[in-house]
Amino acid sequence: MGVAHARVGVPLSLYLESFGMLQCLILEEILSLTEVQQHWEALMRLVLKLTTLDIALATEVYHRSQIQDMDRSLKYLELERKTLRKQLDQDALTGVSSRTSLLHELQDSIERASKTGQPLVVIMADLDHFKAINDRQGHLIGGNMKIYVAIT
Numbered sequence: 001m002g003v004a005h006a007r008v009g010v011p012l013s014l015y016l017e018s019f020g021m022l023q024c025l026i027l028e029e030i031l032s033l034t035e036v037q038q039h040w041e042a043l044m045r046l047v048l049k050l051t052t053l054d055i056a057l058a059t060e061v062y063h064r065s066q067i068q069d070m071d072r073s074l075k076y077l078e079l080e081r082k083t084l085r086k087q088l089d090q091d092a093l094t095g096v097s098s099r100t101s102l103l104h105e106l107q108d109s110i111e112r113a114s115k116t117g118q119p120l121v122v123i124m125a126d127l128d129h130f131k132a133i134n135d136r137q138g139h140l141i142g143g144n145m146k147i148y149v150a151i152t
Contacts, residue, residue: 003061003062003065005062006061006062006063006065006066006069007065007069012059012062012063015058015059015062016055016059019051019054019055019058020055022051023047023048023051023055026047026051027044027047027048030043030044030047088100088101089101106122
């Protein structure tokens with residue numbers, strides 16, 4: 001029942017209040033029974049124990065359901081974050097690292113070289129008339145040439 005209430009958005013306070021009302025109704029009914037007067041105290045303690053346990057279990061199930069929903073949401077958001085990060089870091093057409101990604105890698109490399117004392121070499125190349133290659137050979141060939149140049 002706690003899972004159903006959590007899924008439809010019943011506030012926990014309302015949920016707990018209904019348990020309290022149920023508890024009171026049961027206790028009032030026991031008090032109205034004259035044939036069990038000698039056992040009232042024992043019956044009331046039993047009802048209080050049972051309903052308190054029921055309330056505790058229902059609250060735990062309610063919270064567990066909400067935590068599971070949040071966990072699913074976090075996993076979905078993490079997958080979305082990874083997808084967006086990949087889109088940001090890589091050119092969709094060529095698969096080459098984006099400017100943002102390259103600058104991040106360069107910053108990491110500079111920090112690592114400065115900590116370790118290892119030398120760092122950065123080489124940049126600009127291919128003249130690259131548009132002409134794309135126009136003549138097509139973007140697929142031009143993109144592959146960019147990848148080849150970036151790797152070598």
